[in-house]
Amino acid sequence: xxxxxxxxxxxxxxxxxxxxxxxxxxxxxxxxxVVLPAPNGAVTFDHAAHIKxxxxxxxxxxxxxxxxxxxxxxxxxxxxxxxxxxxxxTKLQAAFHNPTATAGTCIDCHKKQNAAGKKxxxxxxxxxxxx
Numbered sequence: 266x267x268x269x270x271x272x273x274x275x276x277x278x279x280x281x282x283x284x285x286x287x288x289x290x291x292x293x294x295x296x297x298x299v300v301l302p303a304p305n306g307a308v309t310f311d312h313a314a315h316i317k318x319x320x321x322x323x324x325x326x327x328x329x330x331x332x333x334x335x336x337x338x339x340x341x342x343x344x345x346x347x348x349x350x351x352x353x354x355t356k357l358q359a360a361f362h363n364p365t366a367t368a369g370t371c372i373d374c375h376k377k378q379n380a381a382g383k384k385x386x387x388x389x390x391x392x393x394x395x396x
Contacts, residue, residue: 295338303358306393318378324370329353 295316301308315324321338328334331352332344344353345360362369366389378385386392 293336299340301341301361303393305389306395308392309394318383319374323374 325338375385
């Protein structure tokens with residue numbers, strides 16, 4: 266009886282480890298960097314560096330009921346397109362900052378970082394690089 270009990274516990278343990286390792290192996294790894302094309306020069310977004318200073322939800326916001334997410338952290342361009350396509354009302358460029366680059370997701374965070382004494386890009390050419 267004890268041998269059967271030990272065997273059941275062992276098999277259950279192996280099963281739990283297999284399920285956990287399978288779940289971990291399927292978790293998508295975030296990219297190290299992402300190149301975002303823009304008319305005034307592409308932005309090479311250092312995703313790895315941003316993960317260290319912020320939370321995913323600061324950029325990868327919760328989906329709206331009108332356009333549910335297909336995954337927890339979709340690319341900005343999956344919903345925000347060059348011209349806003351209903352039901353989404355914010356075009357891709359505006360998802361990062363307003364037309365004058367004085368406010369928006371990126372600019373607001375960079376201003377906050379600079380105010381805290383940390384160096385973050387604040388000028389257009391700090392991020393946008395012509396090829």
